[in-house]
Amino acid sequence: MNALRSLLLAGSAVLAATAPTLAAPPDDTIVVGLSADASTFDPAQISSRDNANIAKHIFGTLYQVTFEGEIQPYLAKDVAISEDGKTYTFTLNEGLTCDDGEPLTAEDVAYSFTRPADPDLKFTGNTPGFVYSTLGFAGAEAVDDLTVNVMIKEKNSLGLGMMSQVYIHCKDSYEAMSADDAALKPIGSGSYKLASWARGSEVVLEKVKDPGTFQNIIFRIIPEASTRTAELIAGNVDIITNVSPDQVGAIDASGSASVKKVSGTRRMFVGFNQNPVFAQDEGGAAIAKAEVRRALQYAVDVPAICAQLLGTECERAASLVNPPNDDPSIEPYPYDPEMAETLLDEAGYPRQADGTRFSIKLQGPRGRYLNDANVIQAIGQFLNDVGVNTEVELLEWASVYSPLLRTKEMGPLFFLGMGGVTWSPQYDMAAFATPDAAVNYPSWTEPKWFDQWPALRNAATPEEERTIINSMLEVFHEEAPWLMLYFQPDFYGVSNRLDWTPRRDEEIDLFYAKLAQ
């Protein structure tokens, strides 16, 4: 017994003497707890938000979207757009370099744009998979050391914003790299360089140039939400993402951190699928009528859903465009179930003997968005309350719901969130760029909306553009292809030692984070 006790005491003493101290990060270091690791640092392969949030500190871009949603110069000092809108001529700042010391010239920028588009390299990241298709990318060429042209197929109001998402890197270093090296050993052009990457554990970045307040940024990978919360409260990390609403109280009460809530740019809605495949379906036929779609807008108590299920106050969204690019004169539909019932009666759908008006299926994903399963069920109940017999069906996202969305055969009522931006109303409206657009999930064909696109694309002045946008948003409000819900709130846990404000667009920007006074 004595021997065992001695052994335990000795073991404890050794551990106590050699164990690392559980102290807060040093003042020159900021630690961020992310739910998922980066999968690659090849700029042409990066696709997930967590991956991009790390990469944006390693790679610079020609322009960048600010916290307020303005597009401002970064590696470039200015841009000139040709009269036909198809050529963007960027002038680079002087003295730019990549992490390895190689000067960064226009040739490198042209290479950064053309490399992701190379079909032989089979890249599947965000740049080749989404940015270039939205942009209509046609090519890039260096004019001289500091001037580069980026060409697109036709005039595009989203041009500069989309080009601001392309990561710039040096040609010589990347041409010499294997695919493995490009994924694991990035040579960037941004403020920080990759110091180490312990896969699944942490990514450490080290500052090499301005902008950047902290000398080191550590991204710790902590998949479990409650563990992230515990690490934040213990003071081991400074920022955590995706705080679950049920943990907000614990963090706020900890005295060491607090939760910052932002109304994100992701638009949450219930779509009215007007795909002809549902024409014979009782519910599908009903929601093909604008009167019914308008009536149902009054049936759902969105502020109650936010307060009860998302743990925050929120205002109901009035349009598909994020503030401040929306039309403030358009008011969101109020919760008024009596009005909903009256309008449904007028639309030719009175309550039957069994108390219902028509039956319809509401489909949605489980585990994709904040508390989505409960939100969908609540919406189903609100619709039942006004006599719409709603069958709720929750589906797995990746293998079941996502393919249904692609073929536009979900619903006919379907719950979805679509990413938006702060820098352009057209980006948010592009979900309905054409009747056959891949993301026109409701298969909406309203001519009053689609006929205005040519005029919008060719608007001569910002004022003219704004007038057309407001007119289109009015059509969207009246014709209601979506049952507007809310802009998804995002919750960030932030240590009290830090002065940092989260962005609305799910990007984590640490360049200007600083220690609290």
Next chain:
Amino acid sequence: MWTFIIRRLLQSVIVIIGVTCISFVALQIGGDPTYLYVSERATDAEIEQTRKALGFDRPLHEQYLSFVGKLVQGDFGNSLSYRRPAIDAVMEALPATIELTLFSMIVAIGLAIPLGIFAALYRGTAVDGSIMTMGMLGQSIPNFWLGIMMIMFFGLYLRWFPISGHVPFLMPLIQGDVARAFSQLPQALYYLIMPGIAVGFYSLSRNARLVRSSMLEVLNQDYVRTARSKGISERQVIVRHALRNAWLPVVTMIGLEFGFLLGGVVVVEMVFSWPGIGRLVFNAINQRDIPVVQASVIVLALVFISLNLIVDLIYARIDPRVKL
């Protein structure tokens, strides 16, 4: 003995083929994984291009045969998420899981044996009652919940142990950096304590009960009574006579325990942010990263098969009555 080993290795090949086939089909049942690798705004043409780039445009049997063909050449294919050889990702994560599994084995077996013996020796006393109550609790508490509770109490409230994370020991050792490995050993152990207990607590509880029953049975045997009647000290009776005879079932238990614990680390690795193979597989399944899932399953199956083989060989070695 060699016949036995060859027979077992041939059986292993059949097991591996079965494992790859089942996991391949199971992952494909979920539908086309292409959609996980394209933007929500990707056009049909872009989706098709990605499908071709990932090889999902080919018929299922062709994909499987191509996979098996490469597998026999040692090529597990490239991870769809990490864009690098799947086997590299697996081998990178494996040492962390082995560390956790070995540590939890020490908890599960190293503690279970003395606890079981104490409970048997002090049968019917408070010591026995406490150990058996702990055994019952340990078998009732899910390991992820235990992990979260340990984080809250020992990590957050008492600040005794790190809440999450990992300090590698085996990886630098494998890479030949012995000095670094051993300089990190105390830290590695420190980070292992909570996840190791969370993984091993169920087995510890079960094994303590098993050892207790086994010891009670042995202690009632004639040869133990004879030993005592000869005036041998109680310690010698326990160590020389009782424990020696209890050793065989313990060896079997160790072999089975490793496989059991290996399977139990997945959730605990998520809770403690442990960068092991369980977490890798969890993410790979979510991402439908078929090459990584396949490589992980095969590596784990090989580990399990090898261990069972080793246990059988040791068993035959220490018990001459067993013929292979």
